[in-house]
Amino acid sequence: MTQLSIVMPVYNEATVIEGVLTDLSRVLDARFAVDAVELIVVDDCSTDGTTELLVALARERADLVVLRQERNQGPGPAMHRAIEASTGAWLLHLDTDGQTDPEDIWKLWNVREDADLLVGVRLPRRDPRHRLVLTAVTRLVVWVLSGRHLADANVPFKLVRRSVWDDLAPIIPPSTFAPSLLIGIGAVRRGWRVTEVPVTHRERPFGRSTFRLGRLVGATFAAGRQAVLFRFRVDRLPARGPVEAVER
Numbered sequence: 001m002t003q004l005s006i007v008m009p010v011y012n013e014a015t016v017i018e019g020v021l022t023d024l025s026r027v028l029d030a031r032f033a034v035d036a037v038e039l040i041v042v043d044d045c046s047t048d049g050t051t052e053l054l055v056a057l058a059r060e061r062a063d064l065v066v067l068r069q070e071r072n073q074g075p076g077p078a079m080h081r082a083i084e085a086s087t088g089a090w091l092l093h094l095d096t097d098g099q100t101d102p103e104d105i106w107k108l109w110n111v112r113e114d115a116d117l118l119v120g121v122r123l124p125r126r127d128p129r130h131r132l133v134l135t136a137v138t139r140l141v142v143w144v145l146s147g148r149h150l151a152d153a154n155v156p157f158k159l160v161r162r163s164v165w166d167d168l169a170p171i172i173p174p175s176t177f178a179p180s181l182l183i184g185i186g187a188v189r190r191g192w193r194v195t196e197v198p199v200t201h202r203e204r205p206f207g208r209s210t211f212r213l214g215r216l217v218g219a220t221f222a223a224g225r226q227a228v229l230f231r232f233r234v235d236r237l238p239a240r241g242p243v244e245a246v247e248r
Contacts, residue, residue: 003036004028004109005088008096009078010041014049016098021057021064024094027102034063040086041096042078043068076177076223083165083179091165093180095156097204099126104199108159115195116164117187119150120157122201134220138181141224145231146188150196153184154223157199164192167240171233178223185227186234 006024010017021039028037043051043066054066067085069078083091090112094100100120108118125132135152142153158180168186172179187194 001036002038002086002088003032004038004090004092005083005086006037006039006092006094007079007082007086008039008041008094009044009075009082010046010050010054010096011044011072011075011078012046012048012050013096014046014053017050017096018053018057020096020098024102025061025063027105031106037063038086038088039064040082041066042082042085044075044078045069045072073175074177076179077175080172080174080176080179084169084174089162091158091160091162093156093158093160099202099204100157101200101202104157105159107197107199108157111195111197112159112161114193116161116192117183117194118159119152119184119194119196120155120199121152121196122155122157123198124201126201126203137220138223141227142181142185145227146185148188148194150184150188150194152196154178154181155199156180158183161192164190167192167237168234171230171237176226178226181223181227182230185231189231189234190237190240 013020024039041054041064043054045068051068058064058066065085067081069081079093092105092108104120108120112118135154138154139149139151143149160183164183164187167190168183172182176182184194
C-alpha cells in the first residue's frame, strides 16, 4: 500500500526540477520502502525543457509519475489532477521551485497521528513584499470564511489525510484556482483536526516566479470568489460520521 503521495504541479522549472526531485528522493529513501511513496508531477504545459527533463527522469525512477496537461491552466488544476491520480493514504502538496527544505517533511510526518491536516508555516518568509501582502489578505479571507486563523493557509507544503480529500473533493471542481486554500477552509469547517507546523523557507535558487504582480492579484481575487462559493457548499455537506474523525 502506498503510504505517501507527493503531488507537485510544475511549470517552467527546468533550472531546478531535477535537483528538487533528487533531494526529495534522498530524504524519502532514508525512511520509506521503495513501494511506499509515489511522486505525482503534473506539468502545466512547460515551454522551457521541463517536460523533457521529467520524461527522462521518469524512465529512471519507478516512483515518479509524470502527467502533462493538455493546455496551460495554472497550478490549481494541475494540483487537482495530481491528487486525483494519487493513491496514498496521505497526500503531501509540494512546490517544485526549490524554496522548501525536503527535510521538513518529517516535521509534519512525525506528528500526523494527532492531526488530519498539517499546514506548514514558512518562517521566515523569503518572498517579495507583494506576495507577503497577498498572503495577509488570504489569511483574512480564511479567517472570515472558516472562523479560524491560519497563518499560511495557501502554503504549498501541506500533509493531508486521504479521507479529508475524499470528504471535500465532491465540491472542489478540477478548474479550482487554489484547491490548497479550499482544503484548509473545508477541513476547519468540517471539524477535521488541523495543525500548523513551522517550516523553513529558502530564497528561490534560480530565476523568478512565473506569477507577476498583476496576474497574482487577479488570481487572488478569483481564488477569493471561489472560496466564498465553496464556503456555502461545504456547509451543505452531510455531517461526517465518527469513524472518519478517528481514522488512522
